[in-house]
Amino acid sequence: MTVSLGGVPVLVDVSFDIVDGLNLVLGPNGSGKTTLLRTIAGIYRPQRGSVEVDGDVGYMPAEFSDAYMTVMDVLLAGGGRPPSRYLAWLAAVGLGGYERRIFSELSTGQKRLVLLAKALAEGRLVLLDEPTANLDPARKAVIMRVLQRLKKLKTFIVASHDLDLVNIADSVVLLRGGRAVQLRPEEVDGEVLSETYGLPIEVVRSGGHKLFLPRYDF
Amino acid sequence: MSGRNLVLFSLASLPPLFVLFLSTGAVFLTPDKLFAGGPYSVIVYGIRLPAAIAAALIGSILAVSGAVMQTLYRNPLLDPYITGTASGAAFGALLAYALAVVGLSPAYMLLYQVPLAFLFATAASIATLAAGRGRVYATVIGGVAVSYIFSAATTIGLSYLSSREPQIPPLAFWLFGYIDYVSYRADALLAVVAAGLIAAAVKEARRMDLVAISDELAHVRGIKPDRYRLFWISAISLSTALIVSQVGVVGFLGLMAPHMARMALKNGSAAAVVPASAALGAPVLLASGALARGLLGFSVPVTAITSIFSAPIIILALVHAGKRIDS
Numbered sequence: 001m002t003v004s005l006g007g008v009p010v011l012v013d014v015s016f017d018i019v020d021g022l023n024l025v026l027g028p029n030g031s032g033k034t035t036l037l038r039t040i041a042g043i044y045r046p047q048r049g050s051v052e053v054d055g056d057v058g059y060m061p062a063e064f065s066d067a068y069m070t071v072m073d074v075l076l077a078g079g080g081r082p083p084s085r086y087l088a089w090l091a092a093v094g095l096g097g098y099e100r101r102i103f104s105e106l107s108t109g110q111k112r113l114v115l116l117a118k119a120l121a122e123g124r125l126v127l128l129d130e131p132t133a134n135l136d137p138a139r140k141a142v143i144m145r146v147l148q149r150l151k152k153l154k155t156f157i158v159a160s161h162d163l164d165l166v167n168i169a170d171s172v173v174l175l176r177g178g179r180a181v182q183l184r185p186e187e188v189d190g191e192v193l194s195e196t197y198g199l200p201i202e203v204v205r206s207g208g209h210k211l212f213l214p215r216y217d218f
Numbered sequence: 219m220s221g222r223n224l225v226l227f228s229l230a231s232l233p234p235l236f237v238l239f240l241s242t243g244a245v246f247l248t249p250d251k252l253f254a255g256g257p258y259s260v261i262v263y264g265i266r267l268p269a270a271i272a273a274a275l276i277g278s279i280l281a282v283s284g285a286v287m288q289t290l291y292r293n294p295l296l297d298p299y300i301t302g303t304a305s306g307a308a309f310g311a312l313l314a315y316a317l318a319v320v321g322l323s324p325a326y327m328l329l330y331q332v333p334l335a336f337l338f339a340t341a342a343s344i345a346t347l348a349a350g351r352g353r354v355y356a357t358v359i360g361g362v363a364v365s366y367i368f369s370a371a372t373t374i375g376l377s378y379l380s381s382r383e384p385q386i387p388p389l390a391f392w393l394f395g396y397i398d399y400v401s402y403r404a405d406a407l408l409a410v411v412a413a414g415l416i417a418a419a420v421k422e423a424r425r426m427d428l429v430a431i432s433d434e435l436a437h438v439r440g441i442k443p444d445r446y447r448l449f450w451i452s453a454i455s456l457s458t459a460l461i462v463s464q465v466g467v468v469g470f471l472g473l474m475a476p477h478m479a480r481m482a483l484k485n486g487s488a489a490a491v492v493p494a495s496a497a498l499g500a501p502v503l504l505a506s507g508a509l510a511r512g513l514l515g516f517s518v519p520v521t522a523i524t525s526i527f528s529a530p531i532i533i534l535a536l537v538h539a540g541k542r543i544d545s
Contacts, residue, residue, distance in 0.1 A: 011536075038434070038437075041434075041437070041438045042438065043434065043438060057438065059434065059435060060436040061432045061434040061435055063432070063433050064432040064435070065292050065431055065432065066362070067292075067427070067429060067430055067431050067486070067487070068480070068485075068486035069427065069430075069485055069487030069489075069490070070484050070485050073427055073485065073487035073489055074427075074431060076424055076427075076489070077424055077425075077427035077428040077430075077431055077434070077435075077487075078424060078425060078427075078428040078436075078439045079424030079425055079428075080424075085392040102484075102485070129434075184418065
């Protein structure tokens with residue numbers, strides 16, 4: 001598909017298969033990751049091509065307001081769906097019993113988990129924009145564990161700058177200059193990442209995980 | 219407090235507040251005279267009861283309007299007075315008298331007064347919200363500036379017109395409102411608007427909450443946030459236009475009632491605050507109206523009373539925000 005915003009092409013003939021599990025979208029700032037998610041979610045319409053998605057889409061935005069309302073109100077926002085389904089997913093992300101807490105008083109990581117629960121309840125395909133940004137390592141680990149566990153139940157498309165997510169991905173889409181390359185996670189190596197970001201990135205294996213080490217020249 | 223208890227509490231407070239409102243005015247009527255009939259019944263049923271009904275309805279409409287604006291623009295300081303909506307409406311409503319002066323029949327004034335007020339109310343709201351660009355305090359300052367412009371234009375226009383049409387309401391009416399003379403016909407119109415606005419806002423509350431959380435999330439659920447906001451601003455401007463053409467500018471109800479609701483319910487979602495504000499608006503404006511109409515021993519415009527109670531809310535919000543920035 002091709003998507004232009006304000007007459008400027010952002011995504012050009014981007015095409016990839018959504019696999020079961022976790023689909024990770026990587027790419028530099030401005031490469032169109034969020035645009036891709038929004039197009040899949042139906043917010044933008046492609047000028048050429050189409051998006052084929054089975055069933056409802058759940059969405060977790062990168063930015064959201066610090067709403068002074070209960071977690072239950074956040075989950076039910078938009079209306080028309082039964083509370084029981086939301087509560088089940090709230091428990092599934094590890095926040096069982098949080099429904100009466102005030103959303104704006106939660107930590108950043110907990111707020112993300114609430115919105116993740118909402119997205120999970122609302123769609124079979126779940127789109128996450130930067131789910132691990134601005135989190136300390138422990139909080140990030142919580143989100144990664146939740147995703148690792150739930151990707152057996154739902155299909156995720158995750159747009160992120162966080163290379164660590166390659167470790168839990170089942171497919172990786174690299175966006176560069178509006179074009180996409182789809183790889184299997186094991187094909188993501190230093191060479192292809194260095195080329196994507198225009199910066200040497202070394203990939204080291206440690207304890208079954210890949211560690212990503214960008215070489216900053218300063 | 220639960221939302222249901224708050225609504226029940228508000229409803230229970232209505233009868234005594236109605237009695238209080240009916241007692242006050244140019245002549246204070248003690249309860250025994252109030253229901254004695256005879257010469258007093260003209261004052262009570264001909265003048266005061268329709269005004270009291272108007273106060274209750276206007277209170278609810280403005281309170282819900284404030285709650286909706288605050289949710290959709292993520293700004294707890296908005297209401298149709300702060301955003302200049304009411305001042306714009308006042309200018310438009312006054313313009314209708316100018317048209318009457320140049321020859322349009324005053325008999326049809328309702329027909330062109332509310333549309334004119336609506337036009338300027340909408341223009342004023344959009345100017346304020348555009349100037350504020352989503353920033354909490356910038357929007358408030360924009361609203362103050364827009365209000366100044368329309369209040370000045372109203373003052374200038376009235377100075378010119380009142381020498382030609384002595385029956386035009388005085389400046390205090392256009393700037394601060396008097397809920398003293400309202401017809402039963404206007405009550406009927408206000409009732410229709412109140413019922414429509416409250417029902418729509420309660421039904422849409424969950425969708426408003428989604429817009430409050432994230433424009434993107436709203437989009438995914440098929441709500442175009444900008445169009446949605448514009449729709450509600452238009453509906454609120456229309457309601458405000460009707461109110462201002464009947465009783466002048468009534469300020470701060472949309473600030474007071476939702477804040478009381480949030481504090482009582484310890485929850486700021488539209489799903490909780492919209493119905494609670496609708497319930498609280500009526501008793502709050504009845505009480506303010508009774509105070510304004512002579513509980514002090516003399517009559518003052520109603521916004522003079524609501525300002526005294528509401529301006530501290532804004533000051534508290536500023537102090538609170540200041541603390542957060544300091545620490």
